[in-house]
Amino acid sequence: MPPATDQSVPDDAPDDVHERAAAGPRRPALDPTLGIDARATSQGLPPNRLVVIGDSLAHGFQSGAVYRTDLSFAAIIAHELGWSAQLRYPQYGGPGGLPVNIELLMRDLEQHFGDTLDVWELPLALFRGRQFLDDVEDYWERGPGTRAPNLAAINHVLAMYGWDLRDALDKTFASCAAGIGRPHDDLLKQVVENNSERAAVRVYPHWTDATSRMTLFEAAAELGRQHDTTTDCGIETLVVFLGSNNALRSVTELRVAWSGHGYDDPVGKRNYTVWRPEHFAHELDQVVRAVAAVQARHVIWCTVPHVTIPPIARGIGLKVRPGSRYFPYYARPWVDERTFDPRRQPHITAAEARAVDAAVDLYNTAIEDAVRTARAVVDGSPPKDWYLLDIAAQLDRLAARRYIDDPNARPDWWTPYPLPPALAGLHPLPDSRFLTGDGHGGRATGGLFSLDGVHPTTVGYGLIANEIIAVMNLAGVPFAGADHGSVDFDRLIRLDTLVNRPPQNVTSGLGALGWADEVLGLFGRALG
Numbered sequence: 001m002p003p004a005t006d007q008s009v010p011d012d013a014p015d016d017v018h019e020r021a022a023a024g025p026r027r028p029a030l031d032p033t034l035g036i037d038a039r040a041t042s043q044g045l046p047p048n049r050l051v052v053i054g055d056s057l058a059h060g061f062q063s064g065a066v067y068r069t070d071l072s073f074a075a076i077i078a079h080e081l082g083w084s085a086q087l088r089y090p091q092y093g094g095p096g097g098l099p100v101n102i103e104l105l106m107r108d109l110e111q112h113f114g115d116t117l118d119v120w121e122l123p124l125a126l127f128r129g130r131q132f133l134d135d136v137e138d139y140w141e142r143g144p145g146t147r148a149p150n151l152a153a154i155n156h157v158l159a160m161y162g163w164d165l166r167d168a169l170d171k172t173f174a175s176c177a178a179g180i181g182r183p184h185d186d187l188l189k190q191v192v193e194n195n196s197e198r199a200a201v202r203v204y205p206h207w208t209d210a211t212s213r214m215t216l217f218e219a220a221a222e223l224g225r226q227h228d229t230t231t232d233c234g235i236e237t238l239v240v241f242l243g244s245n246n247a248l249r250s251v252t253e254l255r256v257a258w259s260g261h262g263y264d265d266p267v268g269k270r271n272y273t274v275w276r277p278e279h280f281a282h283e284l285d286q287v288v289r290a291v292a293a294v295q296a297r298h299v300i301w302c303t304v305p306h307v308t309i310p311p312i313a314r315g316i317g318l319k320v321r322p323g324s325r326y327f328p329y330y331a332r333p334w335v336d337e338r339t340f341d342p343r344r345q346p347h348i349t350a351a352e353a354r355a356v357d358a359a360v361d362l363y364n365t366a367i368e369d370a371v372r373t374a375r376a377v378v379d380g381s382p383p384k385d386w387y388l389l390d391i392a393a394q395l396d397r398l399a400a401r402r403y404i405d406d407p408n409a410r411p412d413w414w415t416p417y418p419l420p421p422a423l424a425g426l427h428p429l430p431d432s433r434f435l436t437g438d439g440h441g442g443r444a445t446g447g448l449f450s451l452d453g454v455h456p457t458t459v460g461y462g463l464i465a466n467e468i469i470a471v472m473n474l475a476g477v478p479f480a481g482a483d484h485g486s487v488d489f490d491r492l493i494r495l496d497t498l499v500n501r502p503p504q505n506v507t508s509g510l511g512a513l514g515w516a517d518e519v520l521g522l523f524g525r526a527l528g
Helices: 016-023 073-081 102-113 118-140 166-169 174-176 194-198 214-223 277-293 349-377 391-396 400-404 458-475 488-496 511-520 522-527
Strands: 049-052 157-159 234-242 296-302 314-316 330-331 385-387 444-447
Touching: 016 277, 016 349, 016 385, 049 349, 073 391, 073 458, 118 391, 118 511, 157 214, 157 296, 166 214, 166 277, 166 385, 174 194, 214 234, 214 458, 234 277, 296 349, 296 458, 330 349, 349 385, 349 458, 391 458, 400 444, 400 458, 488 511, 511 522
Parallel strands: 049 157, 049 234, 234 296, 296 385
Antiparallel strands: 314 330
C-alpha cells in the first residue's frame, strides 16, 4: 500500500474536512484577546468567583471515573483564589466513583497478585476483578449511591462526563432522573446501568420543579443573577470547556462515523462518533447564545483538544512518511506492533485520524470566531470580555510521539511546552505517553494522562488550571499573594498518586490492562 500524505483523508469525510486537511494543521491563536481590546468594566467582587460549564475534563474525570472532584482544574483554581471553601462541586463516593475506577482496580489486583499476573493466577484475578465491579455496581444501583444528594445551592462546577454540546443544551435533572431505570444484577455484564444519569443527578439543582428543569446554562444564568447593586454581575469568571465529546468516541471506540440526520437529537445522535463541522457550528451557535445570557464579567472559552493525541489510541509502526504527523494505524496502547493485524484488530487509519484532526481544527476555528465576534463592537453594542484559551495548541506542544520525538513533523509555530519547574524536575519527565510503572515503585513513562489514556492526571489538570489562571490574570482577576495565582505544583505532585506511586502491575507492555479490557471489558465500561 503506498504511503499516505499528510493531506489525504477518506472519501466519506465532509468537503470542508478535505479542504482543511489539504491546508495543513490550523495555526493556533495564542493571544487570548485575539488582538482585540475589550476590557470589561468592573463593579465590586461578584459572589460567585468561578463557574465552569463543561464535560469530563471539567468534571474531574480520571482513570475511568469521576471520583476526586476536589482535584478538578476548577478546584485547583479555587485553591489559588483562596476560595476553596466556597466552591461547590458534585461529589462521588463508594468504591472509586463512576463508572469504574481503573486505578483502584489495578491497585486491588496488585495488592493480591503482585506486580505481574502469572498464568495460574488468571482465574483468581478474574474472580477478584468481577468482585470489584460487583461492589461498584451494588453501591450505585442498590446501595447509598442511589440517593441523589439534597443540594442547598447550585454547583459552581456544572460539568458532566460524556456530555457533548447537545447534552449540555438539553439535559436536566428531571430528564436524567427519568432515564434511570430499574437495574438488573447481571453476573457477566457487570456495569453500573445508567451510570451517566446517576452521575448527572449530582450535578444539577433539583429542589423545586423549576430547578429540576434547568440545563447547565440555565443553572449558570441563575448564578449570574445572584448579585446586588454593589456588583455588576453574579459571576466573576465563567469557563466554558465543551466539544471534546463531539469527536472523542472516534478514538475510544476506534470507529469514525460522521454525523448525519438526527445529530441534534439525544437518541438519533448515538451512532455518530464525529460531528461534521457544519453540525458542530450549528450547535455552537446555540451554546454561544446561552453563554451570552449568563451575567459573567469574564468568559474563557477553551478549544477542543486533538483527540488523536491522548495515548488511548497508540500509533502503530513507523510514521506513514518522513515528516508526517501520523502513523499508519491507531490501536489500543497494549497492542503488540509485531503481531498487529488490521484485518482483525480494531483500529483507525492515518487518513481517518487526519480527518478527525481536521474536523477538530474547524470546531476550534468556530469557537475562535465566536470569541472574536463577541470582543468586537457590533452595531454599537458593547464588546464582551470573552477570551480564547487554545488548549488544543498546548496539548500539541506536549505531544511526545507526534512532535517531540519527531522534529521533522513540527509545524513552524510549534515550540516545546515549558513545564513548570516542579514538573520539569521530575525523573522521568512527565510526557503524553501511556503511564507505566518502573517495577520499583516509581514511574517509567507518561505522567500527564491517567490510566484511561484519555483524561489527565492530577498534575495534568494542574497544567490546565495554570493556563486558565494565566488568562484570568490577563483579565485582571485578583489573586491572593505575589505569585498571582500560579499553581502550586509541589502540592499537586504530593496529591498525585499516579505520578508519585503508580500501580506497578501497569508495566511497559500494558499486559495487565489489556487482559482486564479483554476479560472484563474494562475500557468499554470506563469510556463507553
